[in-house]
Amino acid sequence: MGDSQGQLKREGFSSGLAIFFATLGSAVGLGNIWKFPYLTGQFGGGAFLLVYFSCIILVGLPVMLSEFYLGRSTRKNVVGAFDTLRSGTAWRYTGIMSVLAVYLIMFFYSCVAGWVYLYLFKALSGDFAGITAAVAKDQFASVVVGPWSPIIWQVIVMATVSAILIMGVKKGIERITKTLMPLLFILILLCDIRALTLPGAGAGIDFLFNVDFGKITPPVILTAMGLAFFKLSLGLGAMVTYSSYFTHDNNLFGTATKVALSDTLVSMLAGLAIFPAVFSFGMEPGAGPGLLFMTIPLVFSQMPFGNILLVAFFFLSSIAATTAMLSLVEVAVAYFVEEKGFGRKTAVIINAIVILVFGVLAALSADSSALLGQYTIFGKGFFDFFDYVSSNILLPVGGLLIAVFVGYLVNPAELRRELTNDGAIPAVLFEAFYFIIRYITPALLILVFLNSIGVVKL
Numbered sequence: 236m237g238d239s240q241g242q243l244k245r246e247g248f249s250s251g252l253a254i255f256f257a258t259l260g261s262a263v264g265l266g267n268i269w270k271f272p273y274l275t276g277q278f279g280g281g282a283f284l285l286v287y288f289s290c291i292i293l294v295g296l297p298v299m300l301s302e303f304y305l306g307r308s309t310r311k312n313v314v315g316a317f318d319t320l321r322s323g324t325a326w327r328y329t330g331i332m333s334v335l336a337v338y339l340i341m342f343f344y345s346c347v348a349g350w351v352y353l354y355l356f357k358a359l360s361g362d363f364a365g366i367t368a369a370v371a372k373d374q375f376a377s378v379v380v381g382p383w384s385p386i387i388w389q390v391i392v393m394a395t396v397s398a399i400l401i402m403g404v405k406k407g408i409e410r411i412t413k414t415l416m417p418l419l420f421i422l423i424l425l426c427d428i429r430a431l432t433l434p435g436a437g438a439g440i441d442f443l444f445n446v447d448f449g450k451i452t453p454p455v456i457l458t459a460m461g462l463a464f465f466k467l468s469l470g471l472g473a474m475v476t477y478s479s480y481f482t483h484d485n486n487l488f489g490t491a492t493k494v495a496l497s498d499t500l501v502s503m504l505a506g507l508a509i510f511p512a513v514f515s516f517g518m519e520p521g522a523g524p525g526l527l528f529m530t531i532p533l534v535f536s537q538m539p540f541g542n543i544l545l546v547a548f549f550f551l552s553s554i555a556a557t558t559a560m561l562s563l564v565e566v567a568v569a570y571f572v573e574e575k576g577f578g579r580k581t582a583v584i585i586n587a588i589v590i591l592v593f594g595v596l597a598a599l600s601a602d603s604s605a606l607l608g609q610y611t612i613f614g615k616g617f618f619d620f621f622d623y624v625s626s627n628i629l630l631p632v633g634g635l636l637i638a639v640f641v642g643y644l645v646n647p648a649e650l651r652r653e654l655t656n657d658g659a660i661p662a663v664l665f666e667a668f669y670f671i672i673r674y675i676t677p678a679l680l681i682l683v684f685l686n687s688i689g690v691v692k693l
Contacts, residue, residue, distance in 0.1 A: 245310060246404035247480040253409045254481055255493055260412040260558030261468045261477060262498040263419070265347060268552050269527045271466065271499075272506030276442045276520055278458055279450030284503075286456055290463035291495050294679050297672040298469045298634050299495070300654060301641035303487045306478030308653045312569035313472030316479070321644065329636045330570075333472030336629035337566045340471070341590045342621045343597040344563070348556035349388030350378055350528060355549040363532040363545060371529045378528070382606045385598040390591060396560045397587045400568055401580050404480050408561055415554045422551040423501065426508035429544055436511030442520060443506045457686045460679055465626060467498060470634035473562040476569050487654055488664050501555075508548070512538070527552065564590070597621055627687035635680040642673040 248254045275283050309319040314330030321327075357363060357374075366374070378384060399407045430436060468474060478487075512534045513520050519530065535545040564586055571582035596617040599607040603616070612620045641650065651665050652658075 247482065248409055249405055249482075251482070251485055251490075253405075253413055254477075254485055254490055255497075256412045256416045257408055257480075257562075258474070258477055258490060258494045259497050260416055261473050261562030262466065262494055262559075263416070263501050263555050264466075264468075264559030265344075265351065265527075265552065265556050266462075266466050267498065267502040268505045268555055269509070271462065271502035272443065272509055273520070273526060274458060274462060275502075275506060276510065278455045279447050280442065281444045281446035282448050282451050283455060283459060284444075285446075286451060286459040287463055287499070290456075290460040290679075291467075291499070293671060293675050294460055294634075294683075295463040295467045295469065295495055296491050297668055297676045298464065298638055298680075299467055299474055299491045300487060300668055301637050301672060302469065302472075302474035303478040303481070303491065304641060304645070304650060304653050305637070306475040307481045307483075307485075307487070308649075310479050312479065312573045313475040313566055314570050315573050316475055317640070321640075326636075326640060326644075329633065329640070330472060330475075332629055332636075333470070333475070333633050334567055334570050336471050336625045336633060337473075337563045338590065338593070339621045339625035339629065341560065341563055342593045343601075343618050344556075344560065345389050345392050345590055345594045346385060346598040346601060346618065348392045348553070348560060349385055349390075349598070351549060351552045351556050352392055353378060353384065353388045354528060354532070355546070355553050358532070358542065358545040358549050361542060363536045364542060366533060366536055368529075368533060371533045374532075375525065375528045376602070379602040380605045382599055385601070386595055389594055389598050392556070392560070393587045393591055393594075396557060396564055397583050399557075399561060400564060400583045403579065408565065411561070412558055415558060419501070419551050419554045420504075422547045422554075423504045423508055426544055426548055426551075427504055429538065429540070430508050430511040430515075433511055433515040433538070435515040438514040439509075439511030439520075440507070442510050442514065443503070457683060461631075461683050461687065464634060464680070464683065465630060466502070467495060468559070468562060470630040470632075470637065471563065472566045472633075476566045477562060479569070484656060486656065486660060488660055488668075593621075628684075631680055631684035631687060635677055635684065638672055638676045638680060642669070642677065 248257060305316040305320070309316040311319055312330070313333045314327055317326040317330045399411050401407065464470065509526065509531065510520055513530060516534045516537055518534055520526070531548060532545060535541045535548060538544060567586045568579065568582045571577045571585065572579055577585070596607060599605050600610065600616040601618045602608055608616060610616065615623055647669065650669070654660070654668065655662060655665050
């Protein structure tokens with residue numbers, strides 16, 4: 236392929252800081268901005284946070300470390316990693332399943348990211364000045380129904396992501412994430428400071444952090460477990476791909492822990508930006524996606540300097556969407572470059588076209604009244620079908636297979652050597668990880684999967 240010599244010398248991240256920001260950028264996505272705070276409030280506030288942290292330890296971190304091992308030990312993409320460790324076996328299809336999951340997620344995620352980009356443009360244009368609840372609802376409906384607007388912004392999103400990926404690992408992914416992740420923290424803190432100084436903000440804080448242990452039920456535990464797994468971009472091959480660019484001396488336990496804690500911190504800060512403002516203006520905190528696209532413009536537009544904050548909020552939302560997409564598309568790009576022999580630029584362009592072709596189906600079916608809203612697969616519109624199959628089937632199954640592979644098929648001595656950097660990291664950490672990845676994580680992921688497809692209802 237025309238630009239294939241770029242793969243002769245494989246790129247990597249330049250430092251521990253670059254690794255941290257890139258990996259955090261993969262974990263932080265739109266789910267941090269509205270889903271995590273919303274679920275935390277709905278399922279018991281502080282009590283839910285305790286359950287969530289437990290799930291991070293028992294599910295999130297073990298699978299992340301397993302993916303780190305697969306990537307760094309082989310220096311390969313997600314398919315190549317399994318091929319290297321178990322050549323000629325069916326395990327390579329676990330990697331292929333990860334690539335398929337990435338495509339399905341990108342088909343609808345690129346659509347939602349397009350809405351975020353459009354709302355940033357609207358905020359910059361002053362479109363939200365003095366809007367009413369009815370106008371906010373109508374604006375969102377027109378964005379979702381389209382038909383041209385969501386497609387145009389989806390193309391803009393993919394063009395942005397593609398341009399960054401074409402620049403490569405160091406000049407593209409590393410440079411952008413090292414710039415955007417600190418900026419995201421600054422913007423979210425700016426929104427927090429303003430929201431927390433509103434009258435009645437205390438009700439929003441109580442909503443997030445009030446501990447009610449009576450609300451901890453089996454469905455709440457399963458929700459926290461699924462959230463911990465999916466929010467950290469696990470089961471997709473994203474962490475396998477990114478860790479294949481890690482430095483040899485990177486502390487994998489340290490990176491995984493810092494990413495998990497920072498990702499959770501971003502989510503909690505997003506909650507502190509949203510819910511004090513929502514309660515202060517008497518809005519509905521349980522609005523789901525509408526919280527981001529209908530309630531937030533309404534609330535922020537009523538504040539002094541509200542439009543500046545609104546621009547900041549949707550800019551940080553666009554950062555979260557973009558950095559998450561970089562890690563997802565990179566999974567497919569690395570596969571095309573290393574397994575199929577394409578040059579990087581060609582691989583990026585092909586994948587962007589594939590995502591856009593199928594992404595249009597999602598963009599035109601996100602609402603039942605949209606152009607393709609009445610067409611269904613197994614009773615679901617294209618948008619919901621892509622979401623359901625990826626989130627409820629491919630991700631938990633992929634995570635389970637990774638846990639089983641690392642826990643039972645990898646040589647324990649080799650696993651210990653890689654994860655402890657030849658003994659430089661305390662052995663007790665490895666022993667704890669090895670026990671959890673063999674006995675606890677698989678059992679919990681089976682529960683999550685059976686619950687998500689409706690076989691088990693607790």
